[in-house]
Amino acid sequence: MKDMPSNLAVIRCPKCGRLVKIPRIYASGIGGAKKLAVRHEKHFLIIGFDRYGIVRYTDSFDILSEPSFSDVVTLTCPQCKRLIAISSDISYGKFAIDHQDHVVLIYKAGNKIEFEVIDVIEPLKGPPEVGLIRKILRNITPNELASILMFILKQPETKIFVPASIIDDVKKLIRKLFGISAPNVEIGMPRVYPNEMTLDFFINKIEHVQHLSTEEAIEILRESFELISSLCDSITKIWRLYNIDEACKYLNQLKTSSKSLYNIVLELIRIKC
Numbered sequence: 138m139k140d141m142p143s144n145l146a147v148i149r150c151p152k153c154g155r156l157v158k159i160p161r162i163y164a165s166g167i168g169g170a171k172k173l174a175v176r177h178e179k180h181f182l183i184i185g186f187d188r189y190g191i192v193r194y195t196d197s198f199d200i201l202s203e204p205s206f207s208d209v210v211t212l213t214c215p216q217c218k219r220l221i222a223i224s225s226d227i228s229y230g231k232f233a234i235d236h237q238d239h240v241v242l243i244y245k246a247g248n249k250i251e252f253e254v255i256d257v258i259e260p261l262k263g264p265p266e267v268g269l270i271r272k273i274l275r276n277i278t279p280n281e282l283a284s285i286l287m288f289i290l291k292q293p294e295t296k297i298f299v300p301a302s303i304i305d306d307v308k309k310l311i312r313k314l315f316g317i318s319a320p321n322v323e324i325g326m327p328r329v330y331p332n333e334m335t336l337d338f339f340i341n342k343i344e345h346v347q348h349l350s351t352e353e354a355i356e357i358l359r360e361s362f363e364l365i366s367s368l369c370d371s372i373t374k375i376w377r378l379y380n381i382d383e384a385c386k387y388l389n390q391l392k393t394s395s396k397s398l399y400n401i402v403l404e405l406i407r408i409k410c
Contacts, residue, residue: 146190147265147350150175150182152197156348157182157260161190170194174233174240174255181233181240183255192353198233198242214241216254223250269310269351270343276303277327279347283339284330289315290362291405298325313355314362335404338397368402376408385410 146161157175163186164171170185170193177197185194201223209222216239227245234241237257244251273282277299288295289311299307301324311320330336342361346354368391376384388410392399 143266143350143352145261145266145350146184146186146192146353147268147348148182148184148192148195148353149348150177150197151195152180152182153177155182156265158263158265159184159258159260162186163190164188172253172255174257175260176235176240176257181235181242181257183242190352191356192350198231198240200235201232201243210250212250212252214239214254216241265348266350268347268349268354269306270347270349270354272306273303273310274343274347276300279340279343280329280333280336281327282343283336284328285311286314286339286358287330287335287401287404288328289317289320290365290401293317294321297322297327299327300324310355314359332400332404334400335397338395338401341397365398365401365405368398369405372402372408373406376406381408381410384408 144161145158147156147158149156155177159173159175162171162173166188170187172183172185172194175182175184180197180199183194183196183198184192187193203222208225210225212221212223213219214221214234214236217236219236221234221241221243223243223245229246231242231244234243239254239256242253242255270282285297285299285307288297293315297307297311297320299322304322304324308320308322311317311322338361342358346357349357372384372387375387385408388399388403388408391402
C-alpha cells in the first residue's frame with residue numbers, strides 16, 4: 138500500500154532548470170496521466186501525474202507565435218474554438234500555442250498534425266519545501282549517500298553511520314526505499330563503498346532527484362532498485378537454466394548499454410566472466 142503523498146509537488150523544468158511548486162493532482166485510472174501546464178516565459182513546462190499523485194511525466198514545449206504570412210495550416214482549438222494558424226514551413230516538431238488559461242500542444246510530422254489541450258496553472262509562490270534527499274545532502278555528499286544505498290542493497294542488515302543531525306532522515310529514507318522497519322543506523326562518519334565503480338548509477342539518480350518532492354524522489358529511486366533486482370534475477374535465471382557463458386553474454390550486452398548498471402549487477406551476483 139502506497140503512502141499518501143503530500144498535497145504539493147516540486148518539479149524541475151527540464152528546459153530551464155527552474156523549480157516549481159504546484160498542488161498535487163491525481164489521474165483517474167491505471168496507465169493514464171493527468172497533465173497540467175506551467176508558463177515559463179518562452180516555453181511551457183508540462184507535468185503529468187499518475188493515479189497516486191506521483192509525477193510521471195515532465196516535458197517542455199516552446200511557445201509558437203502566430204505566423205505573419207498567408208502560407209499556413211489552420212485548425213480550431215477544441216476548448217475555446219479559437220482559430221490556430223501554423224506555418225507550412227514547419228515540417229516536423231512539437232510546440233505550444235498559448236491560450237492563456239489553457240495551452241494547445243501541437244505535434245507535427247509532415248502533413249500529419251496531432252494536438253492536445255492542457256489547462257494552465259500558476260505555480261505557488263515561495264521557496265519549495267526542502268525534500269528528504271536534499272536534507273540529507275546538506276550533511277553528507279552524494280557519493281556518501283550513494284554508498285549508503287549500495288551497502289543496504291547488497292546487505293540490508295549492514296550498519297550505516299551518519300551524522301547525528303540526519304540519523305532520523307536516513308532511517309526514514311531506508312524504511313521507504315527498502316521496507317526495512319528497523320534500519321541499522323548509528324551516529325558516526327559515513328563510509329564510502331569500497332568498489333566506487335558501482336556508485337555512478339546512484340550518484341546520477343541522486344543528482345536528478347535531490348530537488349524534487351520527497352514523494353517523487355522516493356518513487357524514482359525505488360523504481361531504480363526494482364530495475365536492478367529484475368536484472369539480477371534475469372541473469373541468475375539464465376545462469377541456472379543454461380550456463381555461465383550465456384549469463385555473461387547477457388551481462389556484456391548490459392555493459393554496452395549501461396556500464397554503471399553493469400557494475401552494480403556484477404557486484405551483487407558475483408559472476409566471473
